[in-house]
Structure formats: structure tokens, C-alpha cells
Amino acid sequence: MNTQKSQNLTNQRPASLGRRFGAYLIDWYLGGLATALPISMVSMKLFQTVQNQNILSFPASYGIAAGTAGLAAALFYYVFIPAFIWKGQTPGKRLVKIRIVSADGNEVTLPKLMIRQILGIMVVEGGLVTASALWHxxxxxxxxxxxxxxxxxxxxxxxxxxxxxxxxxxxxxxxDRIGRTQVVSDK
Incomplete structure (x- = not known):
């Protein structure tokens, strides 16, 4: 059965750029909210507002705690969900019906997903994801x-x-190249 699923993934075509961009916008927004939630809670405790998202303005111990919790939330959103809940799909990718697969077309593995999402997006590219600013x-x-x-x-x-x-x-x-993955149409 797993072989058949892998074969089906191999035959899929690359996701359109429009769908990828749509998924990016959804994930940028929802992933940003997930990442900001723990920071907002600490900000509320310290400043009685959720609007201060700059952990550099927090006392160091609170900034470290808020930043670590925010990164954990980002990892849940960008790695845990596509690895264990919706294979190869973040919420944005699921909504626009695309998925991450290995470059050979097989189902993406956790190590490849981690390399793609953490090293590739959050560390190397890093300019367009909230989690990147947080680890900076x-x-x-x-x-x-x-x-x-x-x-x-x-x-x-x-x-x-x-x-x-x-x-x-x-x-x-x-x-995708760093993680040896590709994004394909789900339907």
C-alpha cells in the first residue's frame, strides 16, 4: 500500500506558483499568529498589552522564555503538523491542495522536512518567516x-x-533544494 502511495506521489505535477504563493500567504499569517501567541502572553504579563512582540525589549529572562516558546510554536506549525498530522501539508498547503514530497516523489520524511523547514526556510532564507526574526x-x-x-x-x-x-x-x-523536496499538486 505504501508503495502505491509513493507511486501516486511520483506521478503528480509540481504545484503551480499561484497555489504556492497562496499557501505561503496563509502560512505566513497563521504561522505568525502561532509564533506570536506565547510572546503575546508574556507581553501581556509585562506590559499589559499584547502588541509588544519585540523580545529584545523584554527583561532578558522573559525574552528568552518568550522566544523559546514562540520558536516551539513555530516548530509545531511548520514541522509537527506536516510531519504527523497532515503528511506534507501545513494548514496553508492543505487549504490550497498542495503538499511537500521528497524530490523523488515519495512521501516526505521527518528529517527532510526538518532540513527544509528549519534550515532552509527559517535559517538560510529567513527573510519572510516570523520564526526567523525570532531566532535572530x-x-x-x-x-x-x-x-x-x-x-x-x-x-x-x-x-x-x-x-x-x-x-x-x-x-x-x-x-526545496536544501531539503531535497518539491511541492506538488494534491489534486
Missing amino acids: QLATILTGIDFVKPLMYIGMGISILSSIITLLGDHRAIH
């Missing part, structure tokens, strides 16, 4: 070195390059 802020709190601005600009540049590669190539972004 955490690194700044923990080291005292300002990582936020330089990594934001580098991430934006890499994200733009990734978008161009996706448009001109085989619809695989840099994070």
Missing part, C-alpha cells in the same frame, strides 16, 4: 551581538533569489 532576536539576547538587522537583510536577499529561482526553474525554491 534570541541569538542577540544570548550573545549580546546584534544579529537582527544583518540576518534580516541577508535573508531578504536570499529569499528574493529563491523566488527568482522558483519562477525561472523547476518551481523548486532554495529551501
Whole structure:
């Protein structure tokens, strides 16, 4: 049965750029909300408002706790859900009917998904995901070195390059290449 499922995935065509962009917008918004929720709770305790999302303005111990909880929420959204709840699908991908699979067309494995989502999107590209800004802020709190601005600009540049590669190539972004994955139409 698993072989048949793998074979079916292999025969699927790459997801359209419009669907990928739609999924990105949904996941950017919902993933951002998930990531911000723990930070909002700490902000409410400290400042009586949920609007302060800058953990650099929190006392260090609260910033570390809020940032760590926010990253855990991001990992739940971007890794746990597509690995264990909806195979290869974040909520945005599920809504637009696309999924992440291995580059060979088989069902994506947890290690490939982690490499794609964490290393590829949050670390290397990093300019367009809330979790990226959060780990930049955490690194700044923990080291005292300002990582936020330089990594934001580098991430934006890499994200733009990734978008161009996706448009001109085989619809695989840099994070797909790093994780050895592709995004295909689900139906």
C-alpha cells in the first residue's frame, strides 16, 4: 500500500506558483499568529498589552522564555503538523491542495522536512518567516551581538533569489533544494 502511495506521489505535477504563493500567504499569517501567541502572553504579563512582540525589549529572562516558546510554536506549525498530522501539508498547503514530497516523489520524511523547514526556510532564507526574526532576536539576547538587522537583510536577499529561482526553474525554491523536496499538486 505504501508503495502505491509513493507511486501516486511520483506521478503528480509540481504545484503551480499561484497555489504556492497562496499557501505561503496563509502560512505566513497563521504561522505568525502561532509564533506570536506565547510572546503575546508574556507581553501581556509585562506590559499589559499584547502588541509588544519585540523580545529584545523584554527583561532578558522573559525574552528568552518568550522566544523559546514562540520558536516551539513555530516548530509545531511548520514541522509537527506536516510531519504527523497532515503528511506534507501545513494548514496553508492543505487549504490550497498542495503538499511537500521528497524530490523523488515519495512521501516526505521527518528529517527532510526538518532540513527544509528549519534550515532552509527559517535559517538560510529567513527573510519572510516570523520564526526567523525570532531566532535572530534570541541569538542577540544570548550573545549580546546584534544579529537582527544583518540576518534580516541577508535573508531578504536570499529569499528574493529563491523566488527568482522558483519562477525561472523547476518551481523548486532554495529551501526545496536544501531539503531535497518539491511541492506538488494534491489534486
